[in-house]
Amino acid sequence: METRQLESTPGFVIYDLPDAQHYVGETRLGARLIPGNATMLVRHLTYVFATVEQQRSGASIGLKSDPADAAAAVEALASELGDDITSGRLSTSPGLRLDRELLAPVLTHDQRNQIGNDDRDGISFNDELIGVGAATAASALVGGLDGKRIAIEGMGAAGLGIAREAAAAGATIARVATAKGCANGEIDPVALAEAWLADGDMSVATLSGDGEPQKPWTVWKADMDVLFCGSKPAAMSGDGASMAGATPVVAFSAAAVSSKALAVLRAAGTPVAADFVAAVGPALGWWADPQLTHNDLRMATADTVNAVMSETAGHADGPFMAACYRAEAFLRTWQDTLPFGRPLG
Template sequence: METRQLESTPGFVIFDLPDAQHYVGDTRLGSRLIPGNATMLLRHLTYVFATLEQQRSGASIGLKSDPADAAGAVEALADELTDDFSSGRLSTSPGLRLDAELLAPVLAHDQRNLIGNDDRDGISFNHELIGVGAAAAAASLLGGLDGKRIAIEGFGPAGLGIAREAAAAGASIARVATAKGCTADQIDGGQLDPTALAEAWLADGEMCVATLSGDGEPAKPWTVWKDDVDVLFCGSKPAAMSGDGAAMAGSTPVVAFSSAAVSSKALAVLRAASTPVAADFVAAAGPALGWWADPVLTHDDLRSATADTVAAVMSETAGHDDGPFMAACYRAESFLQTWQDELPFGRPLG
């Protein structure tokens, strides 16, 4: 892993692997950013690319500036790394405290297929593809989603994508959780409607859990881990599922859908219980399939490609003695060894 300090503005760029064709990762803003805190964010993408057998690498850009100085920092970044951005060697997206408008001087150079930015009924197509992939991973673990009950931790645009896909496959949504709490269970007989979820999220953001709990108060966020559902989705942040959360989940299968959402302690607890865990870098691989896709491919083409790819990887890694998460790691690392002299240190675990 290489960390390069920016010269024109306080900040840094991290490249995970040497000699990659392309580097991809978010740009984050904050005066106290630390390079080490971004390691698992870019490692997640490195393993996504390895899962797709692409010689690409995760990256991360950190601008160590206050939000009031964001515009100047972005302009300086765009000027300093013009060659990297304009050549397509480095591609980035808005991350912490940045949006597309603020990052526009950099995004103007982005050579990726931007179909993932398309609006899909209130969420981006990238978030929809995460939903497609996560639902496909869950279906692989459970033998289908029809009649299954699900819970979603880290509910947001990607979580809404999961809810829509799972409901379309016949699942019911028992509860969702944000940092503000977890929805009460006794809503519409213990089920949440994707349309109501969308309306609440778009209107109230993380406070949607209060709206969706009706007259009652939302429960504590950690109650989302209760083991009375058929599958748990997690994706609020790195290490969203801790060892304590894993202990609550028991034998309930887990699908991670954001960078390093399962902690190393949680994975150990779940493996000891023989609980299957679908890796984040498998379930959330859909957007990367679109970044260099042929422009003639449609939304439906990429939805199908995502579902088929995730299902194929889940099938290939099913039944491994170490569980599907570790089997997916071994599979990704096998590809990395075809073009890297050494494997990166540390797997995408929180």
């Protein structure tokens, strides 16, 4: 992994693998950003690309500026990295404290298929595809979602995508958690969407009705059939994993499961679906034929996740590690050495 300091504005760019066809990752803004906090965001994408056998690499851009100086920092970035950005060698998207309007000087040169940015009832199509992938992975772990009770930790746009897909497959949304708390009960997916789109993290208060939402950590209680996690890197800690017990886990954002949590879950024989498997959908769309439809990419995502889950099922080291071995086998076909460290928080 290589980190380059920007010269025109305070900040840095991280490139994971040498000699990749393309580098892809978010641009984040914050005066106190440090490269070390972005490494697993980068590694997650590298493993996503390896899972779908693309010779591409994760990347990340950090602009170490205050929000008031964001426009100037983005203009400087667009100028300094102009060759890589306009050629398509480096593609980025808005991350922490940035939106598409602020990042427009860079995004105007993005050569990827833009279908992932389409609005799908309040969330992007990319978030919908993560929902498809995560629900498909969960279905593979538990033999179908019909009649299953699920919990979603990290109830954001991708979490809403998961809720919609799981409910359509017959699951009951029984628990959702944000940083502000945890809501319990049989949660209607339409009500969930309305609450989250209106109130964001505070939606758990709305969904709790007359009662108070419970503490966020209660989402890990082992009374569910599937637990989805994805609020941040290491969202599931060792303590969370101990609470989850034998509940199958599906990670859907970068390094959402910590290394300690994975060790605890493996010792308990609990299956864990890897974040870089559940989240392959957007990567399948970025360089897809422009003629492909939303439904085409939904089916491609489900087919890809099903194939990986089938190939890694029953491995003695569990599906997460088996997915790592599978991705690394592809990386060895075009890299002299494997990157150090797997996508774990």
